[in-house]
Amino acid sequence: MTRLRKQSSSSGHPDALGPVTRGPKIIAPIPPRPTTPTAPETDSSRATSATFSFSLRPQEVARHLDRFVIGQAEAKKVLSVALCDHFQHVRLTREGKPARFYQKQNVLLLGPTGVGKTHLVRSAADLIGVPFVKADATRFSETGYVGADVDDLVRDLIRRAGGDIRQAEHGIIYLDEADKLATREAGAGRDVSGRGVQTNLLKLMEDADVPIVSPNDVTGQLQGAMATMRGGAPASDTINTRHILFIVSGAFAGMEQVVRRRLTAAGDTSARVASLTGAQLLSAAGTADFVAFGFEPEFIGRLPVRVACHGLNTEDLYNVLLKSESSLIRQYERAFSAYGIRVKFKASGLRRLAQIATSENIGARGLMTACERVFRDFKFQLPSAAVKEFTVTRQLVDDPAGELRALLKR
Ligand SMILES: Nc1ncnc2c1ncn2[C@@H]1O[C@H](COP(=O)(O)OP(=O)(O)OP(=O)(O)O)[C@@H](O)[C@H]1O
Ligand SMILES: [Mg+2]
Structure with missing residues (x-):
């Protein structure tokens, strides 16, 4: 069972490092806590369908994140709620109580470079009791011939789930550096395949059946055919993505200017617009701004939960x-x-x-x-x-x- 261990500080808050903050001359090293350290994302999918159990509440998840990530309270809140909702949805579905009209709360994290976006999701990874994969969007190409194919993400989930399709169907996919998929106006640099990758992701993010064996994987195809001949093929040769949660993040450098331009064009006084901080501008980014930045409306529309990380002072x-x-x-x-x-x-x-x-x-x-x-x-x-x-x-x-x-x- 996934459980948070008890905080050792007297206040119960993970940031309350008693002896350190009360001002000794020397900053004592923070004693390592006797639990599993932040697991790398690749290690975080140990659950099997038999053992799935999740009892954490959003505030507990946020407290866990507090141990590793300073600030970013809003992002912690959003991420904790999204993860807990996902787990509860998985639990109820597995208990035979599926929601008739469940809509996924895919998350988009944005903010300046080096402020903890990747670190937040990585820190959440060791709490995640379902298969979890992380990939950089830059890895993909539209066709999959040069880079990888986005469908590989789902196949990676199956691998993480030890081949358990049912587990993988409830997994989480984290796509980092997603801003690199933006297609800018001609001449602005980004190649056209960003749009193709966005289009391929659209289907995955909503509801798609992905072949378990990649069409480019000749060995896999042969093994599948032989298994079928022996009568040992899996019950289904596809995996459905309806219940897979997507977390997407990126720096979105230049988004502030896009938002500022829109606010000014909409008649907002220039003094007010000029007084907005970078974090405020990012928080105000709406669908139109993401589209102006170079995203397809359908892509950004499938990321309904958006949160901006603030800069670090x-x-x-x-x-x-x-x-x-x-x-x-x-x-x-x-x-x-x-x-x-x-x-x-x-x-x-x-x-x-x-x-x-x-x-x-x-x-x-x-x-x-x-x-x-x-x-x-x-x-x-x-x-x-x-x-x-x-x-x-x-x-x-x-x-x-x-x-x-x-x-x-x-
Ligand atoms: N808020 C934070 N609290 C604690 N450590 C942080 C925080 N932000 C960043 N770090 C440290 O800085 C490193 C880089 O942060 P991270 O990878 O999360 O950046 P990012 O926001 O994803 O930036 P980029 O957009 O460039 O990928 C982390 O590994 C972590 O050690
Ligand atoms: Mg990052």
Whole structure:
């Protein structure tokens, strides 16, 4: 059974890292929690039809996401509700109580780069008790001759379900980088196959029967034919996608301008439009804006639940380092401890790293860039030196070369 483990902080909130936030001089490493870490998406489809059971409620799912993802409350809410609804729908269907007119709540997540869109879905993956596949939209081509065929996504679900078609029919497909499917006006760059892929996805997202064996898979076709001759072929040679949930995400760079243009054309005062933040503009994106961006109305119409992720400010990035269980500082602690070196982080050092990352303007990805620059020489030199411990302060972040020299001299 999929269950959330109990939070260890006294407040019960996963972000309430007692000793860390109450201000010791040194930021103690966040103790790893004794449960399964965020499973990579490929590992998250362990359920079998015999074991399916799901008892989580949306707020519990959101609390689980809080452990890994800082901010993005609205996206967490939307994702938690969509996942729980999907599970309840699967449960009722399997209990012999199918809904007569069930409409899928496929989700579209959009927002600037590096703010946690992929991270959110990846973090939800270890709670997902149905088969789950993730793919980048850039992988596909219209015909499937050059890139993959979108139908392969559904066949991947069957593989994840260990061949159990019934399981796979209730799975979840996560399509990342979906904005790359947009077809822009001629000359704007994007090839025409984006539209073809959108059209192929339309059928999948609603209700399609997909052949279990790809028409391009000659070996598979032969094996199928032989199984049929032996009388061992599966009951059906297709899988239906009516109950598969789709989660789609992408940065949709430039969408703000599309929305701004529409608002201005609709007579909104330019002062008001100019005062809207990027997040507000993205939240205001409607079907017409997605169409102007280069999507087919039928494609975007099949993604009724839309939510914008906000950009991350310095405080958010500081919290990403300090509180997230997937914080980069864990990675650095691990890398140095492999050589017997203990690294400690002071709040001032983390804050400075967050400031540098903010100026990169690539969300939390900027933290990696900032850390890499600061720690490059430490990683190169310390493993061969006698240093067994060092502390990351604001001074060290501002002058890594000088601090390293001093450390080596000591
Ligand atoms: N809100 C957040 N909280 C904690 N960590 C985050 C957050 N946002 C991003 N990160 C970290 O930054 C990395 C990159 O984030 P992610 O892959 O989710 O970006 P994205 O929003 O999908 O961007 P893109 O549109 O470029 O794909 C994550 O692996 C994670 O470590
Ligand atoms: Mg992403």
